[in-house]
Amino acid sequence: MLPERPSTTPRPPSCNDACRHAHRCDATRSEEPALLAMRPSVERVGPFFDGDRLVQPEAPHRAAFAVLSGLAMTVAAGRVVAFHLPGELFALDVARSQTHGASVVAVGKTWFCRFPRAATDALCEHGGTAARYLRALRRRERHVEPPCPDGPAAERLRGFLADLVERRRRIEGPATFVPLPMSREDIGSYLGMSAATVTRMLAKLRAAGAIAIRADGVDVLDAEAITASPSRPA
Numbered sequence: 056m057l058p059e060r061p062s063t064t065p066r067p068p069s070c071n072d073a074c075r076h077a078h079r080c081d082a083t084r085s086e087e088p089a090l091l092a093m094r095p096s097v098e099r100v101g102p103f104f105d106g107d108r109l110v111q112p113e114a115p116h117r118a119a120f121a122v123l124s125g126l127a128m129t130v131a132a133g134r135v136v137a138f139h140l141p142g143e144l145f146a147l148d149v150a151r152s153q154t155h156g157a158s159v160v161a162v163g164k165t166w167f168c169r170f171p172r173a174a175t176d177a178l179c180e181h182g183g184t185a186a187r188y189l190r191a192l193r194r195r196e197r198h199v200e201p202p203c204p205d206g207p208a209a210e211r212l213r214g215f216l217a218d219l220v221e222r223r224r225r226i227e228g229p230a231t232f233v234p235l236p237m238s239r240e241d242i243g244s245y246l247g248m249s250a251a252t253v254t255r256m257l258a259k260l261r262a263a264g265a266i267a268i269r270a271d272g273v274d275v276l277d278a279e280a281i282t283a284s285p286s287r288p289a
Contacts, residue, residue, distance in 0.1 A: 080226060081144035081192060082121055082170060093178065098169040099123060103161035110146065110155045118169045119147040125165025126236050128245075131157035135245040138162075138237065140219070142226035147175060148193045163236045211246045212256040216266070216273065217281045234272040 082097075101123070103109060109120065109127065120127075122141045129137040129145070136157065139145050149172070150156050179186045216233055223230045235242070239250035246253065257273070260266045265280035266273040275281055 080121055080142035082168070093170070093174050096171050096174045098171075099166060100169050101164075101166035103165045103167070105161060105163050107161045109159040109161065109167060111158045112156060113152075113154045116146070116149050116153055116155055116172060118171050119144055119175055120159070120170065121145070121168045123166040123168050126162040126234065127165055127167070128160050128162055128237065128241060129157045130160055135237075135241050138219075138245065140222055140226065143222070144170070144192055145196060147189065148196045162241070208246075208248050208252050209256050209259065211248065212253065213260070213281050215242070215246055216260075216275065217278075220275055220278070220281070231275045231278070232269075232272060233275060236271060 082093075100109075103125075112131075120139075121144045122139050124141055126141075127139040128135050129139070137145070139159075146155065146159065175189060179189050219233045220230065223233065239253045243250045243253045257266070257268060260273075260280070261268050263277075263280060265277045266275055
């Protein structure tokens, strides 16, 4: 992993109706007026390149983020614990230490939207629908955990792909393509298996006609095969 990049100069606000994710991203999809009023405070930061860190452990918690384009992952205690897709708001939950507890790392060329903590905290403190929505996002982030490493490898990989498809559809609309710009090692770290096992499980899914593998990801050809429970451990 490369050292953390120096702070980049914030660009003009990117949170507006011209953004492709304007009406579906976690930050504004509810169309709540209080959330939309926060748009002028949102900054676009980047670009970050593969391995660059947006935040690192013990850095002061000053903002939440959403991926504008590209992909990011959270790394804690040497393991990938989350992947973040465009339009997903994360780093909302603040530890008692008031610092970040993990690294957020760019996967490939990535731009982020930065939501100043002062703005999100102010919304949470004033109550109403916007506050309840942001608190729900904080709870969701707090309780997300990587897949159990004890489950069958095939089941974990299928669940991983199914989850990415569902999350992409929530932001992008109908979609069957799953971008996988991260390395097989990163996927393995998240799923608790080796990179070789990830490659082998993808090959099995391709042989079964469930997916088509592309250089930048996979096309899901048989959604039922991705979501079905396995008949026996891999």
